[in-house]
Amino acid sequence: MASMTFANFDWGRFKRRSFATPLDSGITVVVYLVLVWLLWQALSWALFNAVWTADGVDQCGKDGACWSVIHARHRLILFGLYPYEEHWRSTLACLAIIATVVISCFPQTWQPKRLAVIWIVGFATYYLLMEGSLLGLTQVTTDQWGGLALTLFLFSSVVLIGMPMGLGLALMRRSEMPVVRGFASLVIDLIRSLPLLTTLFTAAVVIPILLPTWLEGDKIWRVILAFGLFFACYQAEVLRGGFQAIPKGQFEAGKALGLTYWQILGRIVLPQVFRHALPSTVNNVVVTFKETAIVIIIGFFDVLASANAAFGTAEWAPYYIEVLAFVSLIYWVFLFSLGQYGEYLKKRMKVAQR
């Protein structure tokens, strides 16, 4: 799709397909005019008639976007309730997480040891900066974390915990030991049949009522663990699909060659499983990113909750569309990159199939 630039656009083909008969020509013209009109409307709202400066609120009207609200409230949207003077820490922590994810997307880093080091360093950086007391900075407890910084942290921790757990569950479900297999099936089916909202509500609100205080732990870790388990159950089923695509003969051939279970798994089966499961895995990851917004209901100030707070004062209440457009853009940037990366992986794996 990206290859369809103006330089190699096939005008002849376009003409043949869109202007074959007078009716076709008519439809084409009308459709394109409508599209252009819509685009013009959107652009004139978002760009041409928009007010950009923070002190230009008075000029904000009906015809154009009032980006002043983003100007004035972007720090709330990005960092939630994090103390105002410490926002540099939140910024750096966000960058650390993004860098960790980006770096581990490069094939050069795909070795268990390297990945482990990168993720441990990335997460430690995030935690040390955000929490602060170990670095000698002002301590900021997890209940003050918020905005995009919290969304990114929730998302990457959930995927980080969920991926290996999902693989583990998928392997257990394929085990020849009935107890192990039964346990995995039970866990997967049980958790998949509960709504995510209920799972998170239980982790955040009900568990502290049941457990003694010293066992409670911080709310954020309970929620990440529950969310990770939820992700793992879905991921296990995604991987199961991948496993089923692999002929049994390959295991037997491996065994005949005298390879151990882990060697067969690591060198023959898993690379193929991941390839087969890739589209659904990307799906699962993208859905998880969007689902992090559910934490709003258990009182986390994620990027969507802070967006609600951003237009929740008298001054900014009329400009909720601008705030929501800004948040959508944030989501879009992350999810579109994820999707594109999935495409890249697919192409790369095609090479392996040749």
Add this chain to the structure above:
Amino acid sequence: MINRTILASLAVATGLALPSAGFAESPTIKAIEERGTMLCSGHNGSYFGFVEVNDKNEWKGLDIDLCRAMTTAILGDPDKSQIVPLSWAQRFPALQSGDVDIIIKATGWTMGRDTELGLQFSIPYFFGGAQFMAHGDLGITEAKDLEGGTICVEAGTTIERIAANYLKSIDVEHTMVSYEKASELRAAYLANRCDSFVAWGPFLAVLRATELENPDSHVILNDQLSNEPISAAMRQGDEDFVDFTNWMLAALLIAEEEGITSQNVADMAANPPNPKIARLLGVEPGMGERLGLRDTWAREMIAEVGNYAEIYHRNLGEESPYKLERGLNNLWSHGGVLYAPQLD
């Protein structure tokens, strides 16, 4: 939770054993003092005028100011309050599990909450009732005109039930559409997805005031569906904490009555014009000991956050963008229904 219940019941038991114990010892206040912070309820977003976040990412609003007042009374410093963001659905479990010490979150005092949910309520600090708002061009002037219309309402609130009851009693056929969030509700109403919108009166007034496009094209109907007392909610079993909350609210009202403001509180304390003020501001002993606090708690509280009128005007009234009339929420001597118990 279990520990706390035991503590609470122990406190009750000892209280029963020693009925003449001179001053109060609330386990909640004790926990707050040991922790050094007071945990109050915030919101997962914002609720106009009551709980909002300013440009510096700090909480503000009527409910937040009451929490800061309480924190000052107990710990002597309003900044020792810690606001825990909570959704509507989460607020009562969060109180029970000890995530917060008190719920001051535009919460109505209902029998179900008072009994089944195991809560205790303070004296009301605000009165507001459910009302309808409708698009002006529909020519609706009273609730009877809503016949056959679509009505939007916030899900899971007392208002949903009150509106259904009311419309049934005046025999109006209608379709109720519920939304989880106030912002969705507002957007649905403004997009003409519903003819009218039933919500808490102050919220409607605030909405109309902030709706820049055409405040006059919306009518708030005169039908007063309810008059809901808004109170602070606390855990059952800590009567002394309820006493304290009540007297904290009372002190704010008495201060308004006597004309004590954050500006003049120091002068008043230096030179109390009457014995009641002298007692309130801790010039004469009595205020503190009976609640297990410092004698000067009310003085410090008023100096930090002001009296009830100051809190109201800062967040909802004249000095706020909402310009909400005091109405019912005025002192009884000024035509409202707020009054303080007697300070003796």
